[in-house]
Amino acid sequence: AASRSATDGDMDIAYALLLADKQWGSSSQINYLGEAKAVISAIMEQDVNPQKWSLKFGDWVDNNDPDYALATRPSDFMLGHLRAFGKASGNGDWTKVADNTYKIIQTISTKYSPATGLLPDFVVFKNGAYAPSPPYLLETERDGFFSWNAARVPWRVPVDYLLTGDTRALNQTRLTNAWISKKTNNDPGKIVAGYKLNGTPLDDEDPAIAFSAPFAVSAMVDASNQTWLNALWNSLVTAPTAANAYYGNSIRLLCMITVSGNWWDPTDARN
Numbered sequence: 001a002a003s004r005s006a007t008d009g010d011m012d013i014a015y016a017l018l019l020a021d022k023q024w025g026s027s028s029q030i031n032y033l034g035e036a037k038a039v040i041s042a043i044m045e046q047d048v049n050p051q052k053w054s055l056k057f058g059d060w061v062d063n064n065d066p067d068y069a070l071a072t073r074p075s076d077f078m079l080g081h082l083r084a085f086g087k088a089s090g091n092g093d094w095t096k097v098a099d100n101t102y103k104i105i106q107t108i109s110t111k112y113s114p115a116t117g118l119l120p121d122f123v124v125f126k127n128g129a130y131a132p133s134p135p136y137l138l139e140t141e142r143d144g145f146f147s148w149n150a151a152r153v154p155w156r157v158p159v160d161y162l163l164t165g166d167t168r169a170l171n172q173t174r175l176t177n178a179w180i181s182k183k184t185n186n187d188p189g190k191i192v193a194g195y196k197l198n199g200t201p202l203d204d205e206d207p208a209i210a211f212s213a214p215f216a217v218s219a220m221v222d223a224s225n226q227t228w229l230n231a232l233w234n235s236l237v238t239a240p241t242a243a244n245a246y247y248g249n250s251i252r253l254l255c256m257i258t259v260s261g262n263w264w265d266p267t268d269a270r271n
Contacts (some may be wrong), residue, residue, distance in 0.1 A: 005059040007047040008076045013214045014039040015081050018088055018266035033088070040085045044093060052125065053096040054104070057138065071137065074108075075152040077101050077119075078195065079160035079169070080265065087267040102168040104130050105157065109172040113197040115174030117189040120197060123150035132197060136261075145202060147194040148247075155214030155255050158221055163265045172217050180215055188212045209239050210248040213255035220259060233259060247265035 002009040017036035028029040046059035049116030054072045061068045079098055107130050109117045122133035122143045130142035139146070158173045160166050179199060184190035191212040194202035216232035236252050244252070257263055 001142055005047070007043070007055050007058050008078070010039065010043050010059070011076065011078055011081045011085075014043060015078075015084060016082055017265070019264055022264065022266045024140075031185060037089055039087050040091075043085070044089075044091065048093075048097055053093065053100045053167070054125070055097065055101065056167065067095065067137070068088045072101075072123050072130075073121065073149060074119040074123060075121070075149045075156060077105065077153065078156045079166070083160060083164065084265065084267050101214055105169050105172055107174065113130045113175075113260065114147075115175075116179040116195070116197060116199045117172040118146040118179075118195060118197050118199070119150050119153045132207055142194060145194060145196050147202065148215065151163070151194075151208075151211045152251060154218040155216075155258065157219050159258065159263060162217075162220055163263075170221060173221050177218050177222065177225055177228070179213075181225070186228050186231055188215075188232050208248060208249045209244050209246075210231065210237070211238065213248070213252040217255050217258050229259070 014036050017032050017039060017112075020030075021032035021036060024032065034174055046162075046220060047056050048054070049056050049061075049063050049069055051063065052070055054070055055076045057068060057071065057073055061071075063069055079101060082094050082101065083238040086092065086098070104123060105119065108119055108123060111118070112132055120132040120143070121139070122137050123130050124133050124137065126130075134142055135141040137143045139149075142148075146185045154173070154176055157169050161170055161173070179190065183199060191208070191209035193211055196202060212232060215227060216236060219229035231241055236256055239252070241249055
């Protein structure tokens with residue numbers, strides 16, 4: 001059967017197994033740590049391009065694919081996961097993946113979204129540099145914009161800073177905080193479903209919780225954001241589950257777990 005994994009799903013599976021080991025240990029019926037290490041090894045083998053140490057879209061991308069080999073999806077930029085994989089496996093190549101991922105964040109933010117810090121759904125490597133994807137690289141005309149994939153970035157990226165104090169994405173996160181709070185005049189209800197990298201709204205859609213929830217995690221990086229964070233939290237608590245699909249509701253729950261201080265680092269013995 002053909003392999004068709006998605007890198008973020010693979011990474012979450014491995015991270016969940018590390019959490020299971022932390023919660024229940026690995027000496028009973030299931031060796032969670034052993035299973036985690038097996039998945040982590042497979043991710044390095046199948047989902048990472050060793051040419052640049054970049055995260056591929058999934059195990060279906062060949063390392064020499066002319067369109068996708070060096071392309072990457074910023075919603076997969078879970079730096080805390082990468083750090084945990086390195087600690088659990090003892091494989092120093094995970095540090096290379098994290099370092100390159102941070103470099104991509106800084107490159108795109110500085111060059112393509114200096115006013116917003118927004119990252120696009122997909123990033124390509126062309127002419128020796130990383131750039132936003134052209135339209136229809138993988139999904140839609142919005143592939144190079146902050147759309148339904150990249151909506152997760154303001155949650156996924158700052159977690160490493162919140163857990164470890166790594167400041168490499170802090171300026172980009174602060175930039176996005178300042179932009180979105182000003183853009184909406186501190187009203188989470190004015191967050192729309194997607195933006196161009198310069199901050200222009202893509203749609204005049206109903207507010208989408210998949211976009212608003214991650215901004216609450218980004219707001220955690222500075223105490224000065226407390227009023228904005230409170231407004232976001234209240235909007236997440238009060239939005240009806242029935243009014244949102246599984247995608248938005250899942251992101252909301254995971255972001256609320258993070259904002260409430262319940263996101264675990266499985267490599268931190270203090271949890």
